[in-house]
């Protein structure tokens with residue numbers, strides 16, 4: 001079991017987060033190798049609503065998660081995209097990713113967010129309560145089979161969900 005704490009990103013964390021995201025995604029066959037640039041672009045655009053890091057007892061950043069705003073049918077929605085999620089390869093499968101996801105969602109809920117969406121392996125994300133909502137779909141058809149959502153407040157919206165600009 002890896003010891004870690006979770007805290008918000010602070011100024012000075014940027015380079016370590018960039019490196020961590022790069023290392024986490026490098027072995028993944030689906031990766032285009034640019035997830036670390038996505039985090040930098042979200043930050044540059046002011047779209048990193050929550051950026052949380054997991055830190056080991058030595059202070060090294062070993063996990064990271066980002067949340068950014070999305071629109072639904074081109075309207076501000078109170079919904080957020082959870083991406084990317086990254087854990088240092090040496091300490092994957094020790095609960096860090098789950099803790100980042102649960103902490104991030106708790107923060108969004110505390111903010112009064114309406115919901116959160118994710119694109120990824122359904123077998124992993126459905127355990128947190130993400131699921132398919134008929135009528136809510138991502139703009140990218142490529143993402144559709146991997147798209148899952150979680151309602152935090154109110155009823156499930158219908159429409160086309162579009163990610164922040166940095167996602168392209």
Ligand SMILES: CC(C)(COP(=O)(O)OP(=O)(O)OC[C@H]1O[C@@H](n2cnc3c(N)ncnc32)[C@H](O)[C@@H]1OP(=O)(O)O)[C@@H](O)C(=O)NCCC(=O)NCCS
Pocket residue numbers: 024025028084085086087088091092093094095096097098099119120121123124
């Ligand atoms: C995906 C990731 C964030 C999960 O974080 P983690 O700290 O390794 O995961 P946890 O320890 O919280 O959870 C482990 C559980 O998730 C499962 N799991 C981990 N990665 C998985 C994946 N890519 N697909 C499906 N299941 C996965 C494990 O089988 C394990 O399940 P078990 O406890 O029933 O055996 C991490 O593995 C990672 O950074 N991967 C590379 C980057 C990536 O793929 N990010 C997500 C893109 S959508």
